[in-house]
Amino acid sequence: MTYCVGMLLNEGLAMIADTRTNAGVDNISTYKKLFVIEEPGERVIAIATAGNLSVTQTALNRLKAGIKLPDSDHPETLMSAPTLFRAAELAGHAIKTVRSEFESGLEAQSVDMGATILLGGQIRGGELGLYLIYPEGNAIACGADTPYLQIGELKYGKPILDRALQTGTPLVEALKLGLISFDSTIRSNLGVGLPFDMIVVRPDTMKGTQRRIEAGDPYFRELGQQWSDAITAAYKAMPAPPWDNI
Numbered sequence: 001m002t003y004c005v006g007m008l009l010n011e012g013l014a015m016i017a018d019t020r021t022n023a024g025v026d027n028i029s030t031y032k033k034l035f036v037i038e039e040p041g042e043r044v045i046a047i048a049t050a051g052n053l054s055v056t057q058t059a060l061n062r063l064k065a066g067i068k069l070p071d072s073d074h075p076e077t078l079m080s081a082p083t084l085f086r087a088a089e090l091a092g093h094a095i096k097t098v099r100s101e102f103e104s105g106l107e108a109q110s111v112d113m114g115a116t117i118l119l120g121g122q123i124r125g126g127e128l129g130l131y132l133i134y135p136e137g138n139a140i141a142c143g144a145d146t147p148y149l150q151i152g153e154l155k156y157g158k159p160i161l162d163r164a165l166q167t168g169t170p171l172v173e174a175l176k177l178g179l180i181s182f183d184s185t186i187r188s189n190l191g192v193g194l195p196f197d198m199i200v201v202r203p204d205t206m207k208g209t210q211r212r213i214e215a216g217d218p219y220f221r222e223l224g225q226q227w228s229d230a231i232t233a234a235y236k237a238m239p240a241p242p243w244d245n246i
Contacts, residue, residue, distance in 0.1 A: 001020070001050070001152055001153050001189070001191030001192065002017065002018050002019075002020055002021070002033055002049075002050045002151075002152040002153065002191070002192060003017075003018050003050075003150070003151075003152040003153045003154065003156075003157065003182065003185050003189075003192040004016065004017040004018070004033060004034070004048035004049070004050055004118055004150065004151045004152055005017075005118075005148060005149070005150045005154075005157065005161070005178050005181060005182075006048065006118045006120050006130045006132075006142065006148060006149050006150075007130075007147060007148045007161075007165060007174045007177075007178060008120065008128065008129070008130040008142040008147050008148070008149075008167075009147055009167055009168070009169055009170075009171055009174055010167055010168055011170060011171040011174075011202070011203075012128065012171050012200060012201055012202040012203055013046075013120050013121065013122075013128050013130060013199075013200070013201040014171060014174055014175055014178060014198065014199070014200050014201075015034060015046050015048055015118060015120055015130075015198065015199050016034075016175075016178050016179070016182065016196055016197070016198040017033040017034040017048040017049075017196065017197050017198075018033065018152075018182065018186075018192050018193060018194070018195075018196050019031060019032060019033060019193070019194075019195055019196070019197065020191060020192050020193040021053055030193075030195070031053060032197060033048055033049050033050070033197065034046060034047070034048050034197040034198070034199065035047045035048075035049075035060060036199060036208055036210065037078045037079060038207060038208060039079065039206075040206060040207050041124070041206050041207075042123070042124050042206055043079070043121065043122065043123040043124060043206060044121045044122060044201055044205075044206055044207055044208045045078050045084070045087055045119065045120075045121040045123070046118075046119070046120050046121050046199045046201070046208060047060070047091065047117055047118070047119050048117065048118040048151065049115065049116070049117055049118075049151075050115070050116050050117075050151040050152035051112075051114045051115030051116055051135070051151075051152075052099075052102075052111075052112060052113050052114060052115050054102065055095065055098050055099050055102060055113055055114075055115040056095075056115045056117070058098045058102075059091070059094035059095045059098045059115070059117075060094075062094045062097075062098065063077060063078055063090060063091060063094050064077065065077075067090045067093055067094055069089060069090065069093055076090055077090070078090065078091075081123065082123070083123055083125075083126050084119075084120075084121060084122065084123050084126055084127075084129045084131070085129075085131075085141075087119060087121075087123070088119050088131040088133060088139045089139075091117050091119050091133050091139075092117075092133045092134075092137035092138060092139050093137055095115055095116075095117060095133060095134075095135060095137055096135070096136060096137030097137075098115075099113045099114075099115060099135050113135070114135045115135055116132065116133065116134060116135060116151040116152075117132070117133040117151070118130065118131070118132055118133075118149055118151055119131045119133060119139075120142075120201070121201055121208070122201060122203070122204070122206060124206060127203075128201065128203050128204075129141060129142070130142035130149055131149075132149040132151065144167045147165060147166065147167045147169075148161050148165055152192070153185055153189050153191055153192050156181075156184050156185040156187075156188045156189060157180075157181025157182060157184050157185045158181070160177060160180055160181045160184060161177060161178075161181055164177050165177050171200065171202075175198070175200070176223065178198075179196075179213075179220060179223055180223060180224075180227050182196060183220070183223065183224040183227060184227075187224075193215075194213065194214065194215040194217075194220075195212050195213055195214045195215060196212070196213040196220075197210070197211075197212050197213075198210065198211050198212075198213065199211075
């Protein structure tokens with residue numbers, strides 16, 4: 001499994017993805033889940049993937065080769081898409097068609113063909129945006145009321161983002177919250193693990209800043225320890241239940 005989060009804020013876009021693909025006592029492997037398509041000054045599009053690896057790999061390869069949508073006379077790629085919404089449509093069509101083709105041959109083996117995508121970035125002339133694309137090909141856009149989207153093992157990190165993240169949160173603080181959500185997730189689920197890939201995109205720059213957080217990263221380790229200490233201190237400072245006979 002995996003965990004990916006995208007945060008769309010006034011100061012910009014941040015996306016983080018882990019690299020864990022399989023997990024078990026003797027079966028742990030990694031694969032890059034965050035991919036960036038960039039033409040400096042013109043567009044930057046980041047894609048994070050979760051779900052069946054063969055589906056997402058094939059869909060990404062088809063996006064590179066070109067996708068012909070029903071309303072188009074020619075194949076389009078993420079480099080030729082005129083808007084970010086069009087890029088999300090292309091990614092949705094790729095996921096939907098690949099999933100449909102694979103399911104017909106593997107459904108008898110009970111193989112899960114589910115796959116989801118986070119697609120974010122900016123194309124010149126449009127606004128910075130973030131979309132969640134479902135296995136069926138449809139998509140939803142990130143909005144101001146809930147300025148983040150997640151895919152994969154989202155339940156462990158969601159409460160942290162729900163409580164603290166707002167559209168006006170500074171980008172550096174949002175990154176901190178995002179990494180805390182990852183720390184909480186890897187403590188509770190073996191299906192998520194280091195290294196993490198991340199990208200930050202500032203509005204109207206048409207370029208992204210990327211970083212990989214490796215296992216043993218001192219900042220991430222210290223962040224997790226301080227978060228654990230803060231939670232312990234917070235619950236100890238709270239009043240005990242007022243009920244008798246407990």
